[in-house]
Amino acid sequence: ALLLKSGDGKGAADWANKALKQNPRQADAMVVLATDRMQQKDPTQALVYLGQARAINPKDIGAALIQVQAHEQLQQLDQAEAVLRRLVTEAPGNAGYHKMLAYFYLSHKQPDKAIAELRALAAATPKDTKAQLDVVSFVASTQGKEAAQAELNRLIAADERNDEYRFALGELLSLMGKLPEAAKVYEAIIDKADADQEGTRARGALARIKLAQNDNAGTAKLVAEKDRPQADAIWGLAVTNMLQLKELGILD
Secondary structure, three states: OHHHHOOOHHHHHHHHHHHHHHOOOOHHHHHHHHHHHHHOOOHHHHHHHHHHHHHHOOOOHHHHHHHHHHHHHOOOHHHHHHHHHHHHHHOOOOHHHHHHHHHHHHHOOOHHHHHHHHHHHHHHOOOOHHHHHHHHHHHHHHHOHHHHHHHHHHHHHHOOOOHHHHHHHHHHHHHOOOHHHHHHHHHHHHHHOOOHHHHHHHHHHHHHHHHHOOOHHHHHHHHHOOOOHHHHHHHHHHHHHHHHHHHOOOOO
């Protein structure tokens, strides 16, 4: 394996063959030979070695992923999909496998199947905020920001206590140039924040919007609130610095 990584495919293959003579069921040696064949543009022979390796060790994820690459090189997309689907089936809680399959679909121009796979993962793990936001990111990249906004609104309606969805919506609205709408999102977080940390984070985002709108008074008002003294201390310094940078023209 070390020889293979250093670029000495022949040396790696020689040692792998020696290992197989000592132990014909040495799966790792078969994977080394398969990797060498892939580097030599011989995916057909690579699949032979990989089939033998996985017959001995079905849980060898590395061998499975090389199988996918070999099938793709041979344009055997159904077989490649089957390998990935098997990984998902064997470990349904592994988000990485779902994402591999989703991006496999995307790379082969099947966006509907890709989003369906990510939605399946999100549905299986409804409390996993990251899984839900992965769907939003995917929707934004394939269907546009308006569709992603609708997706976030749906998530917020389903789980009103999760401020991460509101923060994501605020960031998205800001990127879309919808600053007044983004400001309302952050203001809502500040009004309902149970902890100083969430309120402080929302204040920071709102302060940046106020600055972008040339609303220095509104920015200063965020700092003037007295119900969260720790937040005032943090953002008092931060906003003062931002105002100074704006006066110098650095934030224009």
